[in-house]
Amino acid sequence: MKRVLSGNEAVARGAWEAGVSVAAAYPGTPSTEILEVMARFPGVYCEWSTNEKVAVDVAAGAAFAGRRALAAMKHVGVNVAADSLFYTSYTGTEAGLVIVSADDPAMHSSQNEQDNRRYAAFMRIPCLDPADSQECKDFTIAAFELSEQFDTPVMLRTTTRINHSSTPVELGERREAGAGREKFPRAAEKYVMVPANARLRHPVVEERLRRLSEWVETTPLNRIEWRDREVGVITSGVAYQYAREVLPSASVLKLGVTHPVPAGLIRAFAAEVGRVVVVEELDPVIEEQVRLLGLTCEGKSIFPLIGELDPSAVRAAAAGAGLPVDHEPAARTALPRPALPGRPPVLCPGCSHRGVFWLLKKKKLAVSGDIGCYTLGFLPPLSSLHFCGCMGASIGVAHGAAKAGLKERVVAVLGDSTFFHTGLPALANVAYNRANVLTIILDNGTTAMTGHQENPGSGKTLQGGTAGRLDFEKVCHGLGIEHVALVDAYDDGALGRAFKSLMATQEPAVLIARHMCALLPEARRQYVPLTVIEERCNGCGVCFNLGCPAILRSDTLDPESHKPLALIDPALCTGCELCAHVCPHDAIANRDQMRLLEDHGGDTCPVGGAGGTER
Amino acid sequence: MTDGARYNFVLVGVGGQGILLASNILTEVGLAAGYDVKKSEVHGMSQRGGSVVSHVRWDREGVRSPLVGHAEADMLVAFERLEALRFADFLKPGGTAVVNDMEIVPVTVSAGGATYPDQAVVTATFEALAATMITVPGERLATAAGNIKAANVVLLGAISTRLALPEETWRACLTQRVPAKFLDLNLTAFAMGRRVALAA
Numbered sequence: 001m002k003r004v005l006s007g008n009e010a011v012a013r014g015a016w017e018a019g020v021s022v023a024a025a026y027p028g029t030p031s032t033e034i035l036e037v038m039a040r041f042p043g044v045y046c047e048w049s050t051n052e053k054v055a056v057d058v059a060a061g062a063a064f065a066g067r068r069a070l071a072a073m074k075h076v077g078v079n080v081a082a083d084s085l086f087y088t089s090y091t092g093t094e095a096g097l098v099i100v101s102a103d104d105p106a107m108h109s110s111q112n113e114q115d116n117r118r119y120a121a122f123m124r125i126p127c128l129d130p131a132d133s134q135e136c137k138d139f140t141i142a143a144f145e146l147s148e149q150f151d152t153p154v155m156l157r158t159t160t161r162i163n164h165s166s167t168p169v170e171l172g173e174r175r176e177a178g179a180g181r182e183k184f185p186r187a188a189e190k191y192v193m194v195p196a197n198a199r200l201r202h203p204v205v206e207e208r209l210r211r212l213s214e215w216v217e218t219t220p221l222n223r224i225e226w227r228d229r230e231v232g233v234i235t236s237g238v239a240y241q242y243a244r245e246v247l248p249s250a251s252v253l254k255l256g257v258t259h260p261v262p263a264g265l266i267r268a269f270a271a272e273v274g275r276v277v278v279v280e281e282l283d284p285v286i287e288e289q290v291r292l293l294g295l296t297c298e299g300k301s302i303f304p305l306i307g308e309l310d311p312s313a314v315r316a317a318a319a320g321a322g323l324p325v326d327h328e329p330a331a332r333t334a335l336p337r338p339a340l341p342g343r344p345p346v347l348c349p350g351c352s353h354r355g356v357f358w359l360l361k362k363k364k365l366a367v368s369g370d371i372g373c374y375t376l377g378f379l380p381p382l383s384s385l386h387f388c389g390c391m392g393a394s395i396g397v398a399h400g401a402a403k404a405g406l407k408e409r410v411v412a413v414l415g416d417s418t419f420f421h422t423g424l425p426a427l428a429n430v431a432y433n434r435a436n437v438l439t440i441i442l443d444n445g446t447t448a449m450t451g452h453q454e455n456p457g458s459g460k461t462l463q464g465g466t467a468g469r470l471d472f473e474k475v476c477h478g479l480g481i482e483h484v485a486l487v488d489a490y491d492d493g494a495l496g497r498a499f500k501s502l503m504a505t506q507e508p509a510v511l512i513a514r515h516m517c518a519l520l521p522e523a524r525r526q527y528v529p530l531t532v533i534e535e536r537c538n539g540c541g542v543c544f545n546l547g548c549p550a551i552l553r554s555d556t557l558d559p560e561s562h563k564p565l566a567l568i569d570p571a572l573c574t575g576c577e578l579c580a581h582v583c584p585h586d587a588i589a590n591r592d593q594m595r596l597l598e599d600h601g602g603d604t605c606p607v608g609g610a611g612g613t614e615r
Numbered sequence: 616m617t618d619g620a621r622y623n624f625v626l627v628g629v630g631g632q633g634i635l636l637a638s639n640i641l642t643e644v645g646l647a648a649g650y651d652v653k654k655s656e657v658h659g660m661s662q663r664g665g666s667v668v669s670h671v672r673w674d675r676e677g678v679r680s681p682l683v684g685h686a687e688a689d690m691l692v693a694f695e696r697l698e699a700l701r702f703a704d705f706l707k708p709g710g711t712a713v714v715n716d717m718e719i720v721p722v723t724v725s726a727g728g729a730t731y732p733d734q735a736v737v738t739a740t741f742e743a744l745a746a747t748m749i750t751v752p753g754e755r756l757a758t759a760a761g762n763i764k765a766a767n768v769v770l771l772g773a774i775s776t777r778l779a780l781p782e783e784t785w786r787a788c789l790t791q792r793v794p795a796k797f798l799d800l801n802l803t804a805f806a807m808g809r810r811v812a813l814a815a
Contacts, residue, residue, distance in 0.1 A: 004642055004652060108657050132653075132681075165655040165681035166642060238681070245679035311684040330686035333708060336739045340701050341729035343629065343721040345665035381726045544726045549664055552725045 005169045007162040010133040011100060012037035013169065014140030015070050018096070019177040020044055022062035024055035026421065027450035028074030029109040030163040031102035035072055036453075039462045043177060048453055048462045051391070051421040052077035056084040056099065060153075063097035064191065066180035068144050072100040075116050076390060080422065082119070085153065089123045090201040091191050092151035092208075094181060096144030103159045105281050106308035109449075111371070111390060113307070115283035120155045120259040124209045127155045127259040128221065129236040133167040139256065142221060150208055150215075157258070159281060161238045161308065213260045221256030224269055231323055232273025234266065234286055234297070242314040243279040249324050250277075261289045270295045277302065277323065281309045347376050349550035350518030350527075350574030352489040353442050358546060358582065359495055360384040360411065368401070370394035370414035370423070373449045374442050377413070381545045385413065392422025395430060395439055402435040409503065412439045417447035417455040420470065427510070431479040436506045438499075441472055442489070444517040452520065476510045483509035490515050492581050518574050528575035528591045532566045536587035539563030543579040543588070551579060619779050621650075621674040623683040625705040628694025629719045630667050633767030636792070637692075638669035640771060643788045645673035648780050655681035664721075666698055690777065691746075692770055694753070695719050696737055703740050712746045713773050713812070715753040715766065749773055749815045756807040762797070765804035772808020782809070 005013060011034050015023065023046045025035040039046040045062075049055035052073040062069035073081060078101050088097060101119065104110040120127030126146055128139045136158065143154040189197050216222065231250040235243045236258050243252060253269045255261060270276045270290070278287040278299035287299035302321040304313060316329045347354050357377040360367050361384040369375055369385040370393065378385040387397055398412035414423050419441050430437050447453040454460040459469030476484045483505050485498040495513060502509040516523050532554070539558035543551050543566050550572035553564040568579075568588070580588040589597065624641060628634045638654055645652040650673035657668065672678045683705060691706040692713045693699030699714045706712060714737065723729045741748040751773045753766030760769070768789070775785045786802060793801045 002646075004639075004646060004654070160657065161655060161681060164657060165653060166639075167653045167678075167681070168646065168651070241679045241681065310682045311680045311687075315684065330684070330707075332704065333686070333744055335703055335743050337700055337703070337736060338730075338732060340697060341721055341723040341727070341731065343664070343666045343697070343701075344723070346722050348664065381722075547722055547726050549722055549725070552720055 001171050002168045003171060004166045005133045005137075006033065006164060006166045007130070007133050007136045007158055008033035008164070009037050009166075010136035010169050011072070011140050011156065011158070012041070013171065014137035015098070015144075016041040016044060017137070017172045017174050018141045018144040019068055019175040020070050020144070021067035021177045021180070022059060022069040023047075023072065024049045024058040024069075025072040026050070026052045026055055026077060027417075027447050027453040028052075028077050028102070029450055030104060030158075030160040031072050031074045031077070031100060032450045032453070033163075034100060035462065043174070046462050048447075048455065050456060052081040053084050056081040056088065059097060059099075060084065060088050060091075060093070063093040063095050064185055066094040067177065068096040070098045070100065073102070074110065075101055075103040075114055076110060076112065077101075078116050078119055079114075080391065085119070085123055087193050088153045089125050090193055090198055090205060092204075093147060093153065094185055095178065096147040097153040098140065098143045098147060098156055099153055100156045100158065102163050103157060103282070105159055105161075108160055111388070113282060115285060116155070116157055117258050117285045118283065120157065121285075123153075123155075124205050125152050125155055125259075126150070126212055126257060127157050128256060129157050129258045130162060130256070131237055131240040131254070132162070133165070133169045135256070136162065137169050139221065150212055152208055152212075157237075159238055159308075165238075209260060213263070216257050216260050216262045217264045219257060222262055222265060223254050223256075224265070225252045225254065227251045228324070229272055230274045231277060232269055232275065233277050233279055234269070234290065235279040236286065237281065239279045239281050239309055242309050242311050245311050246315045246318055246325055247323055248326050255286065258285060261286060263293055266290055266293060267295070270297070279303060279309075279314065344379060345376060346379065346547060346549055347373065347382075348518055349548055349572045350523070350576040352444050352513070352515035352518065352576075353377060354382070354546060354548065354576075355489055355492050355495060355578050356413070356440060356442060356513050357382045357384045358578065359492070359499060360413075363499075366401075366408050366410045368394045368398040368410050368412045370412075370418050371449075372415035372418050372442075374413060374415055379547065381547045391418055392426055395423055395426035395437065398437045398439070399426070399430050399433070399435045402437055403433070409436065409438065412437055414439070414441060415448070416441060416443040416445065416457040416472070417453070419472070420456045424475070427476070427481070428479055430508045431481050434508060436508070438502055438509045438511060440511045440513060443472060443512055443514040445514075446517050446520060448517045448519065452517065472510075472512045481508045481510055483507060484512070485510075486512040486514060488515055489513040490576055490578070492578065518576065523574070526575075527573075528594050529570035529573035530568055530575050530577070530580060530591070530594055531570070531589050531597070532568055533587050533589055534565055536585050537565045538585060538587075539565050540584065542582055542584060546579055546582065548579060550574075620676070622672070622690070622778065623688045623707075624671040624690050624692060624774075625683050625688040625702060626669040626671065626692045626694070627698040627702040628667055628715070629698065630664055632667070632694040633764060634667050634669055634694055637767040637771055638671050640788055640792050641671045641774070643792065644780065644785055645671070647784050647788055648673075650675055651677045653678040653681040666701065668702065690774065692774060694767070694770065696734070697721070697731060699737055700732060700740055703744065706741075706744050706746055709745045710747075711777050712741045712744075712748045713770060714748060714750050715770060716750050717754055717766070749812050751808060751811055753808070756811065757804050760804040760807055761800040765801055768801045768804040769808035772805040772810075773812035775805070776809050776812040
């Protein structure tokens with residue numbers, strides 16, 4: 001039976017068909033759906049681990065127990081997990097161990113565009129590079145077999161375009177998961193990586209790579225497609241699809257395995273073609289290997305090094321290099337378009353982070369941020385986040401700035417899931433080395449940016465099993481931080497008071513600003529769209545500075561200032577009331593007033609009069 | 616619009632408009648009609664009000680690239696007017712633009728003071744591409760059908776009139792994809808989209 005599956009769905013399906021027993025991940029675009037899909041299959045234990053390193057340890061432990069296991073992560077997650085991945089290369093495993101690295105060329109939702117095929121070479125492990133969803137499934141199954149055949153972890157390296165494209169896939173049956181071992185292996189020379197043992201394992205790793213280099217010459221994962229021999233393309237992954245589309249007449253060596261590369265096969269292919277051209281996305285990984293063989297080839301001299309390839313980019317580059325393209329690049333029609341306003345992602349209407357950034361903006365503080373929806377606080381009009389590097393970096397950077405003797409206080413801001421990911425050790429460092437850092441934990445009860453996954457603070461797990469619920473206040477107190485406050489993030493008064501009191505101390509402090517993500521179903525049930533009371537609004541524009549997508553500029557102008565009045569889109573407004581609270585003219589009806597309006601049939605305004613709105 | 620052996624579609628709009636479901640159904644329809652199919656989209660930050668783009672390709676001889684190249688889309692389906700303009704150069708000269716009659720004002724306009732382009736710019740842009748432009752009041756028709764969220768299915772109805780496939784193939788795929796209790800509503804929305812596009 002054929003079904004259209006995304007690359008992520010196909011990886012999950014492949015792992016399940018291969019009899020995987022344990023899968024662990026930390027959510028990260030473009031990899032997240034792999035575990036979300038796998039969690040629905042029977043017979044697989046799946047979890048959101050607290051971070052990618054832990055996920056790899058979990059998968060390794062399961063593989064040591066003789067059960068096939070998989071860890072999935074986005075490319076930068078491999079950085080977090082690298083320490084663990086390197087030991088798995090030395091120890092090997094008792095059952096198939098597959099690491100999925102989902103790279104993100106073009107940085108659709110990432111902080112860099114590192115090419116993780118480099119990691120596979122660095123770790124001396126095989127790297128498989130699928131080119132569509134069918135290959136995602138087939139290569140995942142092959143990766144488990146390869147892992148067991150060579151006693152090595154295997155990297156399945158995808159890219160956003162593979163993860164998030166859907167193509168038809170032939171479904172198969174599940175191979176029953178093996179019984180596994182009864183006991184944890186007792187083989188110190190293999191699993192205890194002290195120097196004496198590791199020195200014995202390194203030659204084993206190098207010998208394994210030598211044997212893999214032989215295997216890779218004949219595996220069907222690599223193949224030659226002979227066509228015209230004037231041009232011979234060497235390619236892998238999604239770049240294969242672009243090469244086939246744009247250079248349909250060229251012979252192709254398609255590498256399903258990008259580490260190690262098949263030296264003999266490449267030599268034989270190069271000998272038969274006039275011009276060797278490597279088409280690959282990001283780094284010249286294959287190209288460098290071809291050159292190391294002493295062969296002449298072209299690659300990054302023709303195709304872009306930076307960003308994601310697409311058929312137009314490949315066609316333009318190939319045509320420029322005189323390669324036999326399917327057709328000339330399309331001429332650009334001059335379009336009578338003005339410069340278009342951008343549509344950047346923004347904090348949603350009702351986002352519980354908005355009030356915190358409003359406060360930080362008013363206080364003109366330097367803010368060390370982190371990875372999550374709240375990174376969007378850097379955008380105008382809030383513009384109140386001044387650093388974001390990687391997961392968990394907010395607290396350490398604020399600490400370092402404080403220890404450097406900066407006159408200005410730097411506030412660290414990070415989300416609930418990010419706090420447990422890598423914020424926790426950084427906060428322990430603040431507690432230990434005592435800096436006057438205020439850490440604000442934006443607790444919206446979910447891992448929102450990647451699509452609302454559970455985390456240790458939400459008290460639920462991926463598969464709905466027994467879950468612990470970690471208490472932020474207790475954790476902070478347990479670390480020895482005395483000054484901890486918990487407030488409702490919608491209560492801007494309480495937020496301001498707690499902030500003031502915590503900033504008064506010169507000791508480590510934590511402010512937990514809690515309110516559930518406005519996109520969660522439970523939050524949606526509580527929406528009460530607000531409205532602007534036009535006779536009070538004078539178009540001062542304070543509410544526009546909140547950057548709330550539900551607040552628009554009305555076509556009605558204030559008769560005196562001639563500025564547009566505010567207008568609230570009832571289809572977008574959640575009724576968080578932040579705008580009602582910041583409005584200096586009490587011109588936005590709050591939730592209680594809205595209910596009164598409804599009770600009065602909406603045709604009279606009961607909120608007028610000298611009393612004004614209540615706070 | 617083509618010889619029917621292959622079609623390239625680019626669907627654009629704003630997060631939350633139901634573009635992903637529409638492109639899923641469009642992909643299934645192609646598969647059911649005997650084409651090889653590929654669909655590609657970028658998730659990630661789209662949920663936070665950003666632009667959403669989905670590419671769908673049908674080809675009887677096999678689809679290679681999951682992405683449509685510039686000026687290679689036979690049909691641009693825009694769920695929102697500003698996004699229609701932003702992605703207009705995907706459309707092949709002489710192609711078809713199905714444009715939903717919907718404005719979603721981005722914060723760069725509401726808070727940043729940028730100007731939302733008016734309808735005349737949209738018309739002129741697609742005229743420059745010698746495109747057939749079909750304007751569909753998706754939300755209005757969907758509301759009439761019973762739920763504003765079915766605007767995506769109204770647009771599918773409009774698309775269906777420009778492709779040489781039996782209407783039944785579409786209805787069968789809708790029946791498979793849509794929850795049973797919303798099926799009648801969606802079939803009504805689909806029929807309304809067809810009617811307005813046939814009259815255009």
